[in-house]
Amino acid sequence: MRKKALVIAAAAALMTLSTGITAFAAGWVKEDTTYGVKWKYVYDNGDWPSGNWFTDPDTQLVYHLDPDGYRMTDTTVEGFWLDSDGVRQEKTxxxxxxxxxxxxxxxxxxxxxxxxxxxxxxxxEAKEKKAASSTTRSAYISELKTIINTISRELNAARTDKNSVQLLTTENNLEVARYFRTTSGVDFYHFSMWTSKKDKAQTVDFMYMYDAAPEADCELYNTVYEQTVVSILGETEGKKLTDYVQSQREQGVTKLDSTGTTDTGNSYTMKYRNNRIDISVTCSEVVPQETEGTETAAEAN
Missing domain, CATH: 1.10.287 (Helix Hairpins)
Incomplete structure (x- = not known):
């Protein structure tokens, strides 16, 4: 096939010399092969690319060419599907x-x-979840990072007043934190994840102050608070706790203390004082899939 292309190129060169006009322009050339009709991109000098990805300079469509320079079709290369015309289909x-x-x-x-x-x-996998289910510190934090990021992103898109509250994040080798701060410097939402039990026995500390958010988006921030409680305690235990605290607030109760277990067996404590709620979660470090019965996984940190 290369010999054929060289003959074409030679003829084109002769025509160019005699007429001063380029007789062979770069483009796709159809060839009959023992495997049927194939397409090859031939440059105006008679050369052609082969054995790699190729972007058509005119259409910007991407193809993968076999060692002979022909378009590969109806197959997968490096995870990309090439359709019946050989065009690479981008991944969803x-x-x-x-x-x-x-x-x-x-x-x-x-x-x-x-x-x-x-x-x-x-x-x-936490992208599809509302609550973290892991029982070891590092995996639990990995899930929560994803979930809390999603909650914060949706909050930022939905809130009407983006000037009165800053959505802030800090991260170092000890703590990963997300907090909401008013223009007066008050943090009414503070979510901390502690990466090492040497510094903190608990894995998560969460604080929320009711009715401290700007009025325009107050209900939205209250919803985010409820979503956050669900993320750390589980869909069942999280809703149970937020419903309980709200029912007590409506009765005028200003002081509450409780302990409990998350949906997946981590332990937590809750303290409520005058519109401020604090929840701390400690991972059990039990890894059921590694044992029959109950065994505590050693925490490297």
């Missing part, structure tokens, strides 16, 4: 997330760093 967000999840799950199986890989899986 769902496909990208699925591949990331599968890659993380695969890495989690035989890898000595299995725990780290498993935490990444937990964080990816």
């Amino acid at each position: 967000e769902e496909q990208i997330e699925r591949e990331a999840r599968e890659k993380a799950q695969k890495a989690a199986k035989p890898n000595p760093g299995k725990k780290v890989a498993a935490d990444k899986v937990a964080g990816i």
